[in-house]
Amino acid sequence: MTITALNISSSAIKCLVLKGNDVIKHGSAPPAGQVKNGSILQPDIIAGQLKSLFASHKLPGNGVICSINGLPFSYRLFTLPKMAPEAFNEALLRVARKEMPVALEEMYLAWQAYPAENDEWQILVTGITRQPIDNLLTVLSKAGIKPSFLDLQQLSLVRLANQKNAIIVDFEKDYSNIVIVAEGVPVGMQIVPSLGPDAALQDEVRQITDRVSKMVEFYNGTHTKKPVQETIKILLTGGQTADEKVLKLIQEEAMYPVELLNPGANVFSGLPLHEYVVNAGSALMNTMSDRDADGNLTPYHHINLGNIARERSASQKTGNLLGKLAVPFAIVAAIGLLVPNYLSRNELKTSVVQVQADLAQANVQYSQALEAVNGAKTIEDNISEIQANTQKIVAGNQAILNPASYVNDISFITGSLPAGVSYTSMSISENSISISGDASTASPVVQFARNLESSGHYAKANISWINKPPNEKESVGVSFLIIINR
Numbered sequence: 001m002t003i004t005a006l007n008i009s010s011s012a013i014k015c016l017v018l019k020g021n022d023v024i025k026h027g028s029a030p031p032a033g034q035v036k037n038g039s040i041l042q043p044d045i046i047a048g049q050l051k052s053l054f055a056s057h058k059l060p061g062n063g064v065i066c067s068i069n070g071l072p073f074s075y076r077l078f079t080l081p082k083m084a085p086e087a088f089n090e091a092l093l094r095v096a097r098k099e100m101p102v103a104l105e106e107m108y109l110a111w112q113a114y115p116a117e118n119d120e121w122q123i124l125v126t127g128i129t130r131q132p133i134d135n136l137l138t139v140l141s142k143a144g145i146k147p148s149f150l151d152l153q154q155l156s157l158v159r160l161a162n163q164k165n166a167i168i169v170d171f172e173k174d175y176s177n178i179v180i181v182a183e184g185v186p187v188g189m190q191i192v193p194s195l196g197p198d199a200a201l202q203d204e205v206r207q208i209t210d211r212v213s214k215m216v217e218f219y220n221g222t223h224t225k226k227p228v229q230e231t232i233k234i235l236l237t238g239g240q241t242a243d244e245k246v247l248k249l250i251q252e253e254a255m256y257p258v259e260l261l262n263p264g265a266n267v268f269s270g271l272p273l274h275e276y277v278v279n280a281g282s283a284l285m286n287t288m289s290d291r292d293a294d295g296n297l298t299p300y301h302h303i304n305l306g307n308i309a310r311e312r313s314a315s316q317k318t319g320n321l322l323g324k325l326a327v328p329f330a331i332v333a334a335i336g337l338l339v340p341n342y343l344s345r346n347e348l349k350t351s352v353v354q355v356q357a358d359l360a361q362a363n364v365q366y367s368q369a370l371e372a373v374n375g376a377k378t379i380e381d382n383i384s385e386i387q388a389n390t391q392k393i394v395a396g397n398q399a400i401l402n403p404a405s406y407v408n409d410i411s412f413i414t415g416s417l418p419a420g421v422s423y424t425s426m427s428i429s430e431n432s433i434s435i436s437g438d439a440s441t442a443s444p445v446v447q448f449a450r451n452l453e454s455s456g457h458y459a460k461a462n463i464s465w466i467n468k469p470p471n472e473k474e475s476v477g478v479s480f481l482i483i484i485n486r
Contacts, residue, residue: 004060005279006050006145007153008136009069010035010174012239013049015059016271016279023271026279027057038071039132040139047142054145063148065282066305067156068136070175070191074101075126077187079116080466081442081478088121088299091446094463096125098483108133108308110152113299114185118468121299122185126152128303137309147305149285154179154189156281160263161235165228167212167256170277171238171246176208180215182228188215202249204240209253230256237261237277409433412458416451420444433458433484438477442466445480452484460485 002024007014014028032049033042040046054061076099080091092111097104107127116122133150140147154177157168164184170177173194180188192211195204212234220227234256240246241260251258261277268280285302409428413435417423421444423437439445445466452461464481 002060003283004062004064005067005151005282006064007067007069007276007278007282008035008040008046009172011172013046013053014276014279015053015057016276016283017059018268018280018283021267021269023268025057025059026271026276027053027059028275029053035068036070037132038068040068040135043135043139043142047139050139050143050145054143061143061145063306064140064145065149065151065285066136066140066147067151067153067278067282068132069153069172069177069278070193071128071132071152072191073126073128073152074107075124075189076100077122077124077185078465079120079122081120081468083442083446085297085299087443087446089301090450091442091463091466092123092125092299094446094449094461095465096127097460098462098464100125100127102127102129106130108150108303109301110150110155110303111299111301112155115298120468123299124186126155128152133303133305133308134312137305137312140305141309147309150303150305151278151282151285153177153278153281154186156278156285157237157261158186158281159284160277160281161261162263163235165232167216167228167232167234168261169208169212169234169236169238169250171204171208171236171240171250173239176238176240178208178212178215180219180228182219182223182226187223188219190215201243201245205246205249205253209250209255213255232256234258235261237274239275241274412455413452416448416455418444418447418451421448431486433486435482435484436480437482438479440477442478442480445478445482449482452482458484458486 002017002019005016005018008031010031012028013031014026016026017024029049031046033040033045035041035046053059076096078095078099080088080095082088083091093104093109096109096111100107100109104127107129109125109127111123111125113121113123128150136150137147153170157170157177157179158181161168161181163181166181168177168179168181175194176192178188178190178192179186190211192208195207216228234250234254236247236250236258237260247258247260260274263273263280271280273280410426413423413426413433420440421437422439423435425434425436427434439448445463449461449463452458462483462485464483466478466480468478
């Protein structure tokens with residue numbers, strides 16, 4: 001299978017074509033247009049350059065895996081019990097809807113599950129705001145490139161290194177990437193912007209090593225039972241390693257052993273690996289096993305750029321059709337407006353003097369009214385404040401004195417309980433309801449949330465968490481917390 005991996009940064013555009021582990025072609029060029037913070041700011045220029053680059057190197061333009069250096073993203077780690085795929089995906093989205101800092105409707109999501117203790121999955125969910133990705137799709141479309149997936153550089157590095165415990169540092173000219181891997185899971189990921197073209201190499205190195213130390217310190221502070229060990233290695237890679245001084249400088253500054261990332265002697269032989277490290281990791285995306293050590297399917301979801309591009313294309317065609325239909329109507333409406341405007345020009349000239357006189361009189365009346373308003377403003381503000389406080393008190397009393405709403409809530413919630421689910425506590429406020437409970441398995445909890453929303457009484461039913469009972473590995477069942485938004 002032939003795979004094309006494209007990586008765009010503010011310092012280079014890099015392409016790599018692989019068939020299995022054999023490098024067929026690779027090429028790079030500095031971007032002719034501006035790329036900043038993961039956004040392509042000059043799409044026409046970059047599109048033209050991509051078109052020329054693919055043509056000159058005779059690169060296949062179909063099914064391209066893409067990545068952009070410096071692309072801002074957010075991520076969350078949480079656990080879910082193992083369950084059927086459909087229920088798992090729904091449970092994950094309900095938890096992510098609560099945990100992610102930006103509304104899911106404004107993000108593109110990707111996730112990867114990792115085996116955890118107590119028959120659970122540990123889930124890494126990453127979210128990227130839509131605008132930079134939409135910009136990328138516009139550029140690719142203009143360049144005649146048909147993409148397949150978007151890859152995060154940090155996950156590409158983890159895939160290529162294939163280490164259970166490591167600190168991976170991708171040292172680049174524009175944005176460097178740092179990933180902490182613990183027990184095979186990326187538990188810390190950061191982007192480190194360069195200090196600028198005039199910065200000394202020593203200062204860039206110190207910024208990287210300082211950030212590594214802070215990331216480890218933060219992780220160890222929140223994971224005291226399983227901290228990062230002092231023997232963990234820093235695996236160094238990236239375009240800056242072409243300078244032989246870089247490895248030595250980082251070895252002198254870092255608190256941990258440092259060596260160059262080496263995925264294996266027979267992997268991508270003949271390729272300047274550290275220059276194309278992200279491309280190489282992206283090329284492994286579709287060749288990774290989707291089963292864990294026990295043979296269980298590991299849930300994952302990549303950002304499918306091909307599907308997004310097709311959806312955008314269908315939407316644009318609909319918009320273009322409506323726009324074409326709107327043009328004749330707009331012309332007719334404009335002509336209709338011009339006729340009375342033209343006929344009234346002479347009348348308008350004769351009424352200007354009268355209008356000016358009326359305006360002068362209105363100004364006098366306005367000044368008098370303004371003095372009265374200013375004098376009463378303080379009293380009005382006080383009255384408004386008293387009224388607002390009174391309304392709050394009345395609303396609170398109504399909530400206390402009218403228990404019918406609570407009875408209705410309890411009735412709706414109880415009626416939505418599927419078999420195997422029971423609630424142990426319920427907290428009801430004006431805007432939300434929190435329900436804690438137990439269930440035989442995780443799937444009925446997802447069904448419970450689904451029932452609450454489909455009842456038509458509640459807007460959202462977010463799953464805050466689903467966990468096995470702590471310190472009870474042999475116990476049967478799960479506990480959960482659902483937050484209902486009215």
